[in-house]
Amino acid sequence: MAPPLLQEKDGKPAGTLQTEGDTTYGRIVRLVLLVGGALCYALYWSSEGHHPHNVNPLFGKAAENLFLSVPDEEHAIKASRLYATKPHLAGSPQDFVTAKDFLSLLQTELGIPIPEKDPVYKSGSPESRDAVLSIPKAPGPRAWIDTYYPILNTPLERHVQVLSSDGEIELELDLVERPDDDSDSDASEYADFVPTFHGLSRGGDVVGPVIDGGYCTNDEFNDFVKKGVSFEGTIVLCRYGWNFRGLKVKGAQELGASGVLIFNDLSDDGTVTEANGYLPYPRGPSRNPNSVQRGSVQFISVYPGDPTTPGYPSYENSTRTEGENIPSIPSLPLSYANAKLLLRTLTPADSLHGKRVRLVNNVKNTVTPIWNTLAVIPGHIQDEVVAVGNHRDAWVLGATDPSSGTATLHEVVRGLGHLLRKGWKPLRTILIASWDAEEYGLVGSTEWGEDFTDWIDEHVIAYLNLDGAASGSRLRFSSSPLLSHMLRKAAEDLPHPTDKSRKLWDATRDNGDLFGFNGSLSSAAVATQRAELIALDDVGVSALGSGSDYTVFLQRIGVPSTNGGFGSTLHDPVYHYHSVFDSERWQELYGDPGFHRHIAVARHLGLQTLRLSGSIVLPFNTTHYTVQLHRYLDQVEKLASEASLDVSFTTVRASIRALQNASHALDSEKHEAEAGLMRIIEKWRRKKSGAAYGFGSKLQMVYDSVRKALGFDVAASSSLPSLSMSVLHDKNEERRRDEDTVAYMVARHAGFQSYIDAWSQGVGALENSRSKTPIKKIKKAVQRIQAVNKKLIGFERGFISKDGVKDREWFKHLGVAPGKWLGYGATTFPGLTEAITFDRNATLVEHECERLEGLLNRLTEVISA
Incomplete structure (x- = not known):
């Protein structure tokens, strides 16, 4: 609409x-x-x-150094406690409070006059439209809240029961996350405040035998089918990991399953387990066996955002579809303790063997208001915009996801505000966003992106995303290849958060120090570790898949994006993702004691923002991008060979080489253009x-x-x-x-x-x-x-195809997209790769080669002009 x-x-x-x-x-x-x-x-x-010595404008290194002096641990902890000590599920009254809390921060730190009436606008209204479209002529900083109206769900009734042969309830599972003691007061108080459920899950009441689906990846499902295993009418028990939870449900659904239950397996927790000598949280750093990972089961690789408004914004009066990216069978998340009980139905000698299971998931689907809080700092070049964003909503308390990112963004805002008070003004405009309803499927950012696609395409030069900032010892980055070097350079220019003899970048190799009695790892954990290393490029940065708010910017509009933060390793305290145990106590005790990593990320994000908004020549590395394109094609050729498809990729390779040659010429032009300006100015300055x-x-x-x-x-x-x-x-x-x-x-x-x-x-x-x-x-x-x-x-926009990726046309980027059956993980050259791996059709592969060549050749012409 x-x-x-x-x-x-x-x-x-x-x-x-x-x-x-x-x-x-x-x-x-x-x-x-x-x-x-x-x-x-x-x-x-x-x-x-x-010159008057009483005036000292801030630019470049002086501005960077002053900014870096502002973020501090005390303020970050205070901000974290503001958000993470109360539930704030998207669309709830508490969520609206946090939207206004962030608005107040922006108004205070950026020197924005507070109007008599809160600037809260309905999406699609003249006020909302003007707030964005007038950014290129904004006279000073301003902030506002945009309200969108997506379909969200909340739980009504949930049951998982083991039934006797005559249909009587033999065992009722307790679906509440119950702490072992009251040492974590917030977790105890809010244990059932947001019941354990799946966002955008299908309501239903189904009965069937349990089948152990492993991690329920596409490859595993295919292997089951090859072995003659039937999923018809079953309740599939899946482990979290390897792919997005919604795609586990999708795979089971397509094989005729009646329902899905998903849990975290302790074998994926590395060395930090109770069996290895570590007490479970809240008494120690290992996983609480009653913890449950909530989350969306939207089919995120089909399209993100409001399921009922694909490709256009969810205004209050929008025309809505049925939604094509949500399940048709019910699902629920389970604790490890409950999953063990269900696995007994598959154990021949057990009294529960062969018993059927009943899964009940009744949910309420409603059009629900959500609130994106935004602010703009006008630059001298007002129509070039650097956007920085973090989502604010949480499944429950969300001390790590997202409040560690929100507290970190707090510190970035404070730093920018301090610069403004000292007379600084960025070269380019800066947009700051606190997105809502990310947890349901990137809803707030996606609806805003669909609302202002043309404006973003015209003005936004880069998007810097932050989700959770700190949940462990290892620093990880994902990025468009254009920004990989800038991202790494900024990390190399900053100190390590806990070891001042090292640099922040060195934290990308940190590994935790909890090895217990036995430092051995499960084969699944080792495979996960190996896959993470393989995904890195030669700079040490991985490609962007999906799962956070950069998706609409990069993969639909073609805005180069970054994402990063500290995450846990196999030797760190176990991070209770989307659980009530993702609490402020856990964060301060185990996630980031002292909040030193929060501050390191704040400084890094701020440095990226200052350099992108302040560089005369944008710090985009097109040649590194072309090197990665060769790497992407190497992988495609390997897949084609394994699939025994007789297809030549010679012309695609030639197009990449031509683009690489044009990029080398552009590198020289970048250097000469800036050096030429410097020579003129220096010569002029030296006159008497x-x-x-x-x-x-x-x-x-x-x-x-x-x-x-x-x-x-x-x-x-x-x-x-x-x-x-x-x-x-x-x-x-x-x-x-x-x-x-x-x-x-x-x-x-x-x-x-x-x-x-x-x-x-x-x-x-x-x-x-x-x-x-x-x-x-x-x-x-x-x-x-x-x-x-x-x-x-x-350059990045050169990979956008109006026809999009086959079978999921919402995604327009032919260079990278979330994997069709991965979700979180990236698939490079998605159209070409999936024509090989899923369609196994040589004619379709040749068609995808032609589409990709066309984009590459046009991009070569543009940067050679």
């Missing part, structure tokens, strides 16, 4: 960006004030003795400072004449703004890349946008009055950088 037309203003829909003809006066004013006043004047007055007096007076006349023409009182006007440029005298070795250089000032005030177009109009007289002033050279150099950045921004 298309968004409603907005109210008109001056003959245009509200929120419509003004055209060049609409802003003649504004462009002249900005041109003279920013380019004339802050650029040229500041450059000439930057020599010692001519005495010439500044005559130049300054001419510039002041231009400034005054424009003000007079626009009706301002020239006599009352202040003199031209001047800026301290003491940074010009910094001779450190990173000077060329440091935004403290005068090149940053040129880029900042030129804005790369309408100022460039209007340059000659506003300062042509200035150039004529002083022929040695290199205005035209600066203009040309900045335009060259602008052209380079445009190519960099378009």
Whole structure:
């Protein structure tokens, strides 16, 4: 359903960006004030003795260092306790409280005036539309809450019963997560506040024999079928791990099962088990056997978001479908203790052997309001936006998922707010998002992305995602290949959270220290560890699959994205994912004692944000991307060989090589464009400072004449703004890349946008009055950088196909998508890979080769132009 037309203003829909003809006066004013006043004047007055020492604008390293000094453990713990000591399930009253808590943080830290009425808007309303569409002309920071209306479910009645031969209840399982003691007061208080259930699960009452499905992966189901095992009418018992829980249900459903029960197997907990000498939580670091992993069973690899509004936003009055990405059979999550009881029905010598099981899952499906909290910090280049986001909703308390990320984002916001108070302004605009209903299936971010697809495509240059920030000792990163090097470099520039002799990046090899009596691992745990290492690229970063809020940005719109944080290993205290035991006590005692990892992640995320929003040339590595494309194709060729498909990939390989050659040329152009601008500015800066007096007076006349023409009182006007440029005298070795250089000032005030177009109009007289002033050279150099950045921004978008990935067309990226039967994990070259692995059709493989070649060749043309 298309968004409603907005109210008109001056003959245009509200929120419509003004055209060049609409802003003649504004462009002249900005041109003279920013380019004339802050650029040229500041450059000439930057020599010692001519600049006001009481002004010290923040750029580059100075801004980074000041930001890094702000995040601290005490504030992070306070923020964590604010969110993680009360349940806040998406759409609940407590969830709305947290949305307003985050809004208050943004208003306080970013210096946003608090309006009389809370800025809470209905999605699709003129206020909501204008809040986003007017970002490129926002005069200052602002924050608001967008309300969407997806279908969500909540549990009504749940039972798992073992039945006697005559249908009587022989054993009723206790489905409540019961702590062994009251040492974790929050877990005890809220043990059954959010009952153990699956989000977006199907209601039903079914009876059948139990069958042990292992991890219920697609490969395992195929193996069962080959062995002649029938799933018809059964209750399938599945272990968590290897694939997204919804795809376990989907696989069982397609084989005729009646229902699914899913549990965490202790053998996947590595060395931290009760059998290996560790007491279960809350008395120790091993898994509480009564813990239960809630979670969505949406078919996330088909499409995420509101099941009833695929591809368009869930407004209050949206037309809804039945939903094609949700199960048709019921399911429930179980504890390990309960799963052991059901496995007795499969043990020949047991009294429960052969007994049938009844599964009851009654749920209430309702259109439920959810709340995304957003804020914008306008940059000098207002229509280029760096987005940073974390989801806020939790299954219960969510101290790790998501509140460790929310507390970390708190610290990023505090750091940015401190910079603003010190006079900093980013080169590019920064958007901050606290997403809602991620746990049900990435709902808040997906609905917002579907609502503003065109705006995101036009303006958002990168999205930095944070889910849980700290649940263990190992730092893990996933990213678009464009951002892998930037992500790693930022981690190499920061200290390790607990060992100052090491760097943060070194934490990617940390492994925990709980080995117990016996350090051996199960074969399944070893396989998981091996798969994690295989997924890394040569930089040490893995590809993005799905399971968090970057999905709509990267895989539908083509915005390069990152995701990262500290996670647990096989030798760390067991993280009770989506359980009531993911509590503040567990986090402070076992997850991240002292919250040092929270702060490390906050500093890293902030550093990424500052570098993306402040770099003159965007830190996108297209050549690394092309190296990965070769690697993706290597894997495809291996799969085709294993499937005995006679298909040639020579032309695809040739297209990748052509793109790689074009990328090498773009690398050279990036370097030369920035170096060329630096040479011009350095040469100009070194002229004798005495010439500044005559130049300054001419510039002041231009400034005054424009003000007079626009009706301002020239006599009352202040003199031209001047800026301290003491940074010009910094001779450190990173000077060329440091935004403290005068090149940053040129880029900042030129804005790369309408100022460039209007340059000659506003300062042509200035150039004529002083022929040695290199205005035209600066203009040309900045335009060259602008052209380079445009190519960099378009690179990821070059993999977007309007036809999308076969059988799941919501996903548009032909370079990477969540695996069809993985969900969390990534499948690279998804159309091509799945034509081999699932369709096993040579003709279809050739068709997918042609589609991919077309995108690669067009992208080569674009970056070669």
